[in-house]
Each structure stands twice: as C-alpha cells, then as structure tokens.
Amino acid sequence: MMKIKLAKQALDEIRSHAEEDYPNECCGFFFGSEKNFRKMTHIKRVKNIQSENRKRRFRIDPDEYRRAERFADQHELDFLGIYHSHPEHPAIPSEHDRSVALPFFSYIIVSVTGGKSVRVRSWRLNESQQFDEEELEELPEIEKVS
Amino acid sequence: MAKIYIPTPLRKFTNQNRELITGQQTLEGAIAQLVEEYPDIKKNLLDENGEIRSYIKVYIGDEEVDPRKNGAIKVDEKTEISIVPAIAGGL
Numbered sequence: 408m409m410k411i412k413l414a415k416q417a418l419d420e421i422r423s424h425a426e427e428d429y430p431n432e433c434c435g436f437f438f439g440s441e442k443n444f445r446k447m448t449h450i451k452r453v454k455n456i457q458s459e460n461r462k463r464r465f466r467i468d469p470d471e472y473r474r475a476e477r478f479a480d481q482h483e484l485d486f487l488g489i490y491h492s493h494p495e496h497p498a499i500p501s502e503h504d505r506s507v508a509l510p511f512f513s514y515i516i517v518s519v520t521g522g523k524s525v526r527v528r529s530w531r532l533n534e535s536q537q538f539d540e541e542e543l544e545e546l547p548e549i550e551k552v553s
Numbered sequence: 554m555a556k557i558y559i560p561t562p563l564r565k566f567t568n569q570n571r572e573l574i575t576g577q578q579t580l581e582g583a584i585a586q587l588v589e590e591y592p593d594i595k596k597n598l599l600d601e602n603g604e605i606r607s608y609i610k611v612y613i614g615d616e617e618v619d620p621r622k623n624g625a626i627k628v629d630e631k632t633e634i635s636i637v638p639a640i641a642g643g644l
Contacts, residue, residue: 432643432644434640434642457641457643463643463644464641464642464643464644465641465642465643466639466640466641467639467640467641469610469612469617469637469639472560472637472638472639472640473612473635473637476558476560476561479561485561486561489640489642491642491643493643493644496644500642501642501643501644503642503643503644504642504643507608507639507640507641507642508642509562509563509597509638509640510562510563510565510597511561511562511563511564511565512561512562514642
C-alpha cells in the first residue's frame with residue numbers, strides 16, 4: 408500500500424474547510440514532498456465554482472490550477488494532489504470521481520456527517536484507472552503552513 | 554521555439570520533464586510533437602478521435618484556446634503553451 412503522511416495542521420485545515428462549506432462540497436490542493444513516501448505539508452483552499460448542485464459536485468477554475476502549479480514551482484514543493492469533501496457520504500471515490508481523475512495525484516476525500524468531518528481517506532489511480540487506497544499517517548509535529 | 558508547459562500529473566509520461574521546447578510553427582504541430590516524443594502521454598491527453606480530451610484545457614499565455622478550432626494558430630519562440638487539466642469530481 409502506498410503511504411501518505413499528513414502534517415497535522417494541514418490536515419486540520421482540510422477538516423475545517425470541509426465543515427465550513429458543509430452541506431456543500433469543498434475542494435482544494437495540497438503540496439509537500441515525495442521521496443520514499445508522500446508528505447503533505449501545505450494546502451490551498453480553492454473555491455468550488457460548480458454553479459449547481461454543489462452538495463454533490465465540485466469544479467475548480469483552471470486559472471486556480473495554473474496558480475497552484477506556479478505556487479509549487481516557486482516554493483520548490485511537489486504538487487501532490489486534490490482534496491474534496493463528501494457531505495453525508497463515505498470518504499470513498501465515486502464513479503464520477505474516478506472518471507475525471509488524473510494519474511499521479513493523490514485524492515484526499517473527507518466524509519462530513521451532520522456538519523462534522525468524520526473520516527479522511529486518500530486514494531490514487533493505478534495503471535488500470537482504478538483507485539487504490541493510500542495508507543494515511545498523521546504527523547504529530549506542527550509544521551508551518553502558509 | 555515555442556515552449557509547452559506540462560502539468561504535474563502528466564510528467565510521469567515525460568520522464569519528469571516540465572516542458573518541451575518545440576520548433577513547430579502551429580499549436581497543432583506543437584501538440585503532435587509532444588505526443589510523438591512522449592507517446593505514453595497520449596491516452597491522457599487525446600481522446601479516441603485524436604482530439605484533446607474535454608477535461609484538458611490549453612492556454613497560450615494567459616488565454617485559453619480551443620485546439621479543435623485553433624489548431625492552426627501560429628506559435629513562435631515567445632509562445633508559452635500550457636496544458637491545464639480541468640479539476641472536478643463529487644458524488
């Protein structure tokens with residue numbers, strides 16, 4: 408199983424974002440480093456620009472995506488993936504998630520029930536275009552997040 | 554010599570290269586060269602008709618262009634072409 412380590416502060420920020428945007432889906436990018444395993448240290452909240460049905464769908468402005476690539480370059484970080492929430496649904500990728508997913512990226516999904524983030528899981532596409540779950544480890548130390 | 558900027562998730566198909574410098578003179582030609590040099594990128598970039606996939610956006614500078622309509626657009630040494638995946642998902 409692939410492994411992804413998450414800095415506590417960044418993970419808390421993702422959980423908070425998911426709760427603040429409830430009952431709609433939230434979304435954002437995350438960054439860090441990759442050597443033997445992935446380590447998420449930075450997140451960037453992004454607006455869900457889906458015009459309708461934001462409780463079940465998210466969409467990110469391509470300009471935000473371009474800014475995220477530049478942010479990673481400027482800060483010498485690896486652009487590791489995308490997070491989003493599933494309000495009142497499990498933290499498991501849907502068929503829709505799979506159909507539009509990209510290779511390489513990790514997809515962190517937060518399940519939100521009754522406005523509270525209850526479960527966080529991370530997924531990555533395999534060579535057969537199916538999602539494999541990543542082992543998720545929360546790092547206890549506080550890392551600077553900007 | 555136009556420059557094509559390759560997004561992070563597709564760099565696994567370009568030996569982690571972030572960009573391709575091309576001497577092609579049209580957008581269409583530049584994209585064709587990218588696919589020729591890195592054939593593994595094809596299935597993530599082009600659909601079964603050889604067109605850019607609907608969830609991949611192409612920018613010249615800061616302007617989005619539709620390669621299906623603007624494939625013949627001229628590119629030169631100052632042109633920066635960005636391939637930008639449209640990010641979406643949900644239940």
